[in-house]
Amino acid sequence: MNNVFNIKNLDLFYDDFQALKNIDLDVEKNKVTALIGPSGCGKSTFIRCLNRMNDLIPSCKIEGNIQYHKEDIYDDNYDVIGLRTDVGMVFQSPNPFPMSIYDNVAYGPRCAGNKNKDKLDKIVENSLKKAALYDEVKDRMNDSAMGLSGGQQQRLCIARAIAMEPEVILMDEPTSALDPIATLKIEELINDLKENYTIVIVTHSMQQAARISDKTAFFLMGELIEVDETDKIFTQPSNQKTEDYITGRFG
């Protein structure tokens, strides 16, 4: 098996509240893994563990083991900056920086020390092409990114993540703020991207999970109830709770 992440016995606490309970999960390379489950079950909490964005929450404490390519990312000496360049993230609501489209995409490479104008031009162009946004913005690269539509902004955020040439892209409900057409575009994009990237996506839409993912993990109240091939989860889940949830019999 070719796993990017190996998660074992993961417990996570916000102060005294346990948000994740004994999670075991492997994330396979070049696959789309969907995380589903009712609101508040810990999907966002879990996905934020994978690039250590939970570090920003002072009350958050983690126990257990998350390995990225067999290295414990919560080791004291682990290079968090390096982790975040390899594991990109796209957030629920589009959050481009208040700068030009070009500067948004070039931001990550610049922070990593890339100053070469020609190289940056290449990176920006390629990233925008991969994010299926290039044709729409190529004539206004220096305009503010705030002037783009919501769907375009989200694709810009994906381009911004791609610019770092990550291995994994984490997406936390990337389409929840978008209309159906923009959602469809992002879904197509994810289908294209999975050839080259490993994607972990949180979604509230069962159809979306079914359409785009290879594997699906079902969370419930901080526990990972079941994880399996997407086809199997949606046709013959092995756990009664999963079946209740996907058939809508669940609150």
Place this chain on the structure above:
Amino acid sequence: MSNKRKRIDLIYQGITYAAASVAVIVLSMIFIYVFTNGSGLLNFGLITTDYHAKFYNSGIQEVDQFSTAPRPDNLGEDTYYSEKWGIALADSEDREGKLVITVEYVSEDSPLKNLMYDKNSEDEKPIQLEEGDILGTIKFNDKGSALSIYGAKNMLDELDEEDTFREMVFYTKGGGIRGSIITTLYLIGLTMLLALPIGVFTAIYLNEFAPINRFTNILRSMIEVLTGVPSIIFGLMGLAVFVPLTVKYTPADSGNIISGAMTLAVILLPVIIRSTEESLKVVPDAFRQASLALGANETQTTFKVVLPSAIPGILTATLLAIGRVIGESAALIFAIGTAIKDDISIFGKSTSLAVHIWSLMTDEPANIELASTIAVIILIIVLALNLLVKLVSKKFTKKFD
């Protein structure tokens, strides 16, 4: 029941209207008072001339060609003109109500413009009589002096009889505020140079980097307290700390512009820290998260994403701080002194515009007119600054929509 409620409603409304009108009336009365007193002196010359009159004792070289310029048409009825000397004089009163003779016009070819020299200077450097100067005495070689108490007509008649004179005493009008304007500009520049970087970086530290612990909490509440301290107490601190400090390490030998700027910087620090912190707080966390998730470190996140988004807020804080510098007087009375000066050095005493008002009003007799004029100027500047603040913050609120 509903009638009673209506009546109570009316009473409350009446009270708010009354309070509002009292406030408006009082404010407009102050404005009207200041403007009626001050607008008389308000002209461009005021801000370019010195406060202290300069006295000259001038002699004149031998005149071989007198003026030929005819009397200009725009001179007033009571102005006397000498075609021979090319000057027009008029009787008027100075600020203290003393009778003086003012120079109303000097022609281009007047000997008084081209042939006079300063008897007090070593190399007898040439000087000129200029419009607006005040003529004191003309001493002649072979007859009695022409004194200003006999009026402009007498002085011109005496002068016309002669082809030369031994000495002419005249002085510039003074009463200008050039020195105080320069001091104010110096104060704005130096204060901002000190307070802005320290304030902005402290705010960044507090808002972006500081751990939440006892030390930062104490720092925060100290800043809070400092904002409420009356400025005269800072003035005392300036006198006790910054004046000796500058006297020791600079050429200064008493209160000076640097010690004043240091004092103002301390007053403004809490203001700048707090408003910068406010503008950092409204920068959406989503920007920080996006930046960190791209592998940027905290410093990069702060200076490339957070700070640029907060710049309009910092600019607003700066403009408000400049307003404070212009308006502050109590602290400066101690930290710089109250001596009105024309030659400004940052190591020397002088007055800002606001302290200039204070000095004028404590003079005997108080010069209400000039004080009001300066007040008008300050009001106009502060008004302009406030408009600028509005413009900036308007742009600011547009940005995150």
